[in-house]
Amino acid sequence: MNWMTLLLFLPACFALNMAPGPNNLLSMSNAKRYGVRVACFAGIGRIVAFIGMIVLAATGLATVLYTSEKLFLVIKVAGGLYLLWLAFQLWVADPADSDEGAPGDMSLFGLARQEFLLAAGNPKAILIFTAFLPQFVDPAGHVGFQFLVLGALFLLLEWVAIAGYAYFGSALRHWFSRPSMRRLFNRICSGLLGSAGVGLLLARSD
Template identity: 45%
Template sequence: MPLHTWLLFLPAVFAINVYPGPNNLMALGNGARRGGRQAFLAAAARLPAFAAMIALVALGLGVVLAASETFFVVLKWIGAAYLVYLGIRMMLAPVDEAAVGRAPAEPLARLARREFLVAATNPKAIVTFTAFFPQFLTPGGEHYVEMAQMGLAFLLLEAVAILIYAGLGSRIGALAGTARRMRLVNRLSGGALVVAGALLALARRPQAV
């Protein structure tokens, strides 16, 4: 892609990366409760889900899936229910006074699986890729190569966004200091996920271009 196209694409895509969506809210909560390193490693599991969606868009299947009302609705309700479930679990999670400041012994694989599932069950993600990426393709250019380049840039910037949210969450956790404050952090983080789930349930299918 020409340089001027990259100068338009990169800021626009980074705005998408840092938007406080369900995955970023989860990284924030995990950072507060389990530390920045574990939150970052867990959140990295969302990258394969996004990579698969970008590949589908590059192959042309993204248009078909984005245009399917049934696909969108079914995946939307699965994703919304899962977010509400995770949010309620987070709000009700017990906090031991002696455990404050130490990462709970929850397997990293379990946290990573949650991140992957939240990303994979968000139908708005594939619609976003389908509607957004093609706008930056060069007419008559090598579209597969350009999609791969944009996809790689998206994933790299997504990793930066993960680092930001995990680090911010870790800082919030360090400031909490007491079990009472950590319970408040859990309730706020969990409540944010419940709200995200409700908003996803109410979402209409965006129009792909």
């Protein structure tokens, strides 16, 4: 792996990190409700899940997981149903609830667990680490070290994405100060999460 490889990897990786997927949407929603700091700390759950996936990819197990039809089905169904459950919770959330009292609604550990389960239950994340990272690994070099470097860069950029979406969500708190606007925001997020859940349930392993 050389500097040219890294120059190609960084923008492509950052585009993946910043894509408006379910976890980034959750960070935005958490920041609006609980604040930027809480949303960023909750993102630790996502990072832990991604570390596990990077280790799996480095050891070759991610390919086995992705090509195994039964394992793919289990991950797909669990992830899809969990997304639908989060979408339902957002849809029925009381828009009259004040954001000032929101931190007591769920612990930081609970929010981090949400992030972890959402990331771990997304088979497309496994595909990213199975098909994306290996493209930038030189088989003639030290494969393990290269995965370590690429994985660390991916996680660093993921933190940037978490913070970026969290700040954006926090800014929306002022825009959606009225209950009617909060209901609109919650239902937009609910619709996006629900669509992602349906997409996972309909995804094919090939």
